[in-house]
Structure formats: structure tokens, C-alpha cells
Amino acid sequence: MTTVPLSSNKLSLSNNATVIIDGKRVAEEIIESVKSRRAIENIVPGLAVILVGNDAASSVYVRSKSARAKECGFVSKQFDLHADVSESEVLELINNLNNDSTIHGILVQLPLPKQINAHHVIQSIAPEKDVDGFHYLNTGKLTTGDTSDVLVPCTPAGSIHLIKAVMGSTLSGKHAVVIGRSNIVGKPMASLLLQENCTVTIIHSRTETPAELCKLADIVVAAVGIPKHIKEGWIKPGAVVIDVGINRITTEEGKNTLVGDVDFDNVIDKVSAITPVPGGVGPMTISMLMQNTLEAAIRSKRIA
Numbered sequence: 387m388t389t390v391p392l393s394s395n396k397l398s399l400s401n402n403a404t405v406i407i408d409g410k411r412v413a414e415e416i417i418e419s420v421k422s423r424r425a426i427e428n429i430v431p432g433l434a435v436i437l438v439g440n441d442a443a444s445s446v447y448v449r450s451k452s453a454r455a456k457e458c459g460f461v462s463k464q465f466d467l468h469a470d471v472s473e474s475e476v477l478e479l480i481n482n483l484n485n486d487s488t489i490h491g492i493l494v495q496l497p498l499p500k501q502i503n504a505h506h507v508i509q510s511i512a513p514e515k516d517v518d519g520f521h522y523l524n525t526g527k528l529t530t531g532d533t534s535d536v537l538v539p540c541t542p543a544g545s546i547h548l549i550k551a552v553m554g555s556t557l558s559g560k561h562a563v564v565i566g567r568s569n570i571v572g573k574p575m576a577s578l579l580l581q582e583n584c585t586v587t588i589i590h591s592r593t594e595t596p597a598e599l600c601k602l603a604d605i606v607v608a609a610v611g612i613p614k615h616i617k618e619g620w621i622k623p624g625a626v627v628i629d630v631g632i633n634r635i636t637t638e639e640g641k642n643t644l645v646g647d648v649d650f651d652n653v654i655d656k657v658s659a660i661t662p663v664p665g666g667v668g669p670m671t672i673s674m675l676m677q678n679t680l681e682a683a684i685r686s687k688r689i690a
């Protein structure tokens with residue numbers, strides 16, 4: 387078996403080699419395009435990132451978002467709130483940011499502590515500044531196919547970008563199986579694939595024959611949150627597999643490591659292309675966030 391890394395100038399699935407999709411590299415290319423589009427537009431987008439509490443992984447992601455925003459030439463504001471902050475204090479901060487004309491993108495890092503209702507918080511963000519694409523107006527536009535000024539959730543947007551990079555821009559008629567039905571990945575991912583005229587199946591914890599259904603898929607998107615859950619027997623030969631899972635595990639040898647939802651080492655012999663963990667979909671999430679923030683800023687200039 388030959389494996390080749392994916393970059394935008396080496397996309398072919400035709401040569402029998404398995405493509406290990408280099409999400410880190412594609413994500414860097416998107417960052418470069420955001421930088422140059424920002425310069426051409428001659429605008430300074432503003433991104434506000436709100437972190438509640440001190441979850442270690444969330445802190446890393448938030449720092450990375452703030453750093454990337456600065457690198458892209460954005461104004462970057464980070465708000466670190468105490469773990470026991472009240473919901474009304476978070477809502478007040480969001481209200482101020484909604485009314486701040488230097489801020490074009492607002493996001494609240496998830497998960498949130500128990501005393502805060504994530505729905506209340508997300509729905510309080512002005513839809514045009516909702517760069518996570520989680521507000522009902524944006525999810526509603528996505529599910530109804532209204533592409534006007536929609537902001538699409540970052541991880542699904544990054545996943546579609548990688549799928550098209552390997553399969554080409556026409557996905558029409560392909561059977562896509564999405565494993566997981568979360569609001570931030572599974573549901574918007576299914577909507578995006580449907581938008582591309584794929585036949586879409588969603589598999590979840592109550593699905594009776596998940597392996598059999600998954601085996602029909604030309605495209606598999608795994609976002610279930612269970613380490614190495616998707617086995618070789620679930621995969622149709624030649625499928626394109628996008629692994630959204632990020633699971634921290636301790637191996638039998640006592641080593642802490644990061645694995646996806648797909649049993650990568652065994653599945654790789656079956657697939658035509660697959661994202662690794664780390665270095666696959668994860669880095670795309672932050673690049674798509676930068677793209678959404680730039681888009682939100684361009685739209686606000688157009689309206690002004």
C-alpha cells in the first residue's frame with residue numbers, strides 16, 4: 387500500500403494510493419487566503435472569544451483562536467471568565483459585544499459549566515456575528531438551503547472542504563453516512579452534505595444496524611466521541627473517511643495519546659482517503675473560523 391499526503395496541488399484519488407489527508411496543510415492554505423483577502427478588502431475584522439472556566443483543552447483552543455486571529459491581521463479580544471460566573475453576566479458581556487462596531491465575530495467556547503444554559507447564551511449572539519454558526523437563524527438558513535449571508539459551523543465546513551479537496555467539487559449522488567447527531571457537528575454536517583445532493587444517512591446511539599448502514603457509504607464522517615469505534619468491517623472499499631473525533635486515551639503501555647473515532651490503523655487498508663487524528667479535521671476548525679470572521683466583517687462593511 388502506498389500512501390500520499392494531500393495538499394491542494396496533489397489531489398488525485400485515481401492512482402490507487404491511499405491519501406492521508408493533510409488537514410494541517412490545507413488549514414494553513416486557508417489562513418494564507420484569509421490574510422490576503424483581508425488585505426485586499428482593507429478591513430480589520432474583530433473577533434471576541436469568550437472562555438468560561440479553565441478546562442485545559444478549551445483553554446488551548448481559545449488561545450489558538452486568538453493567536454490565529456492576530457496572525458490574520460484581526461483585532462482579537464479574549465474574555466476569560468471565572469468557572470462560576472452567572473448566566474446573566476455572560477449575557478451582559480455578549481450584549482456589549484453585539485453593540486461594539488469593532489467586533490464582527492463573537493463565540494463562546496463549548497462546553498460551558500452547568501449553571502449556564504448554552505442555548506440561551508448562543509441565541510443571545512447577534513446572528514450576523516455568530517461566527518460559530520450555532521444561532522437558530524444560521525442553522526435554519528443552512529437546513530432550508532438559504533445560502534444568503536449564512537454562517538456555517540466551522541468543523542462541518544472544514545470537513546466538506548477536505549471532502550471536496552479529494553473527491554472534487556461534485557458530490558451529487560454519493561452516499562454519505564454521518565455518525566453522530568450533535569448540534570455542532572452531526573446535524574450541520576448532514577445538512578451540508580444534503581446541500582451537495584448527497585444521499586445522507588445519520589447513524590446514532592439508537593441505530594440498530596450501524597455497521598451495515600455505514601458499509602453503504604462512499605463518504606463517512608465520524609463524530610461520535612468514542613475512541614476507535616469505527617472498525618474495518620464498517621467501511622466500503624474505496625470510501626473517503628473524515629474523522630472528527632478527538633479522544634484523549636491512555637494506552638496499555640501507559641502512554642497518553644490522541645485518537646479519533648475511527649480505528650485508523652485497521653481501516654486505512656480499505657479507504658481511498660482518510661483524515662488522521664491529530665492533523666486532520668481539527669486544524670480546519672480554526673481556519674474556517676477565521677474565514678467566517680472575515681466574511682462577517684466584509685458583510686458588515688457592505689451594509690454600513
Ligand SMILES: Nc1nc2c(c(=O)[nH]1)N[C@@H](CN(C=O)c1ccc(C(=O)N[C@@H](CCC(=O)O)C(=O)O)cc1)CN2
Nearest residue numbers: 447493494495496497518540664665666667668669671
Ligand atoms: N464554540 C465552540 N466550541 C467548540 C468547538 C467549536 O467549533 N466552537 N469545537 C470543539 C473544539 N475546537 C474548537 O473550538 C477545536 C478542537 C480541536 C482542534 C484541533 O486543532 N485539534 C488538533 C489536536 C489538538 C490537541 O492536541 O488537542 C487536531 O485534531 O489535530 C481545534 C479546535 C469543541 N468546542
Ligand SMILES: [Mg+2]
Nearest residue numbers: 404655656657
Ligand atoms: Mg488503500
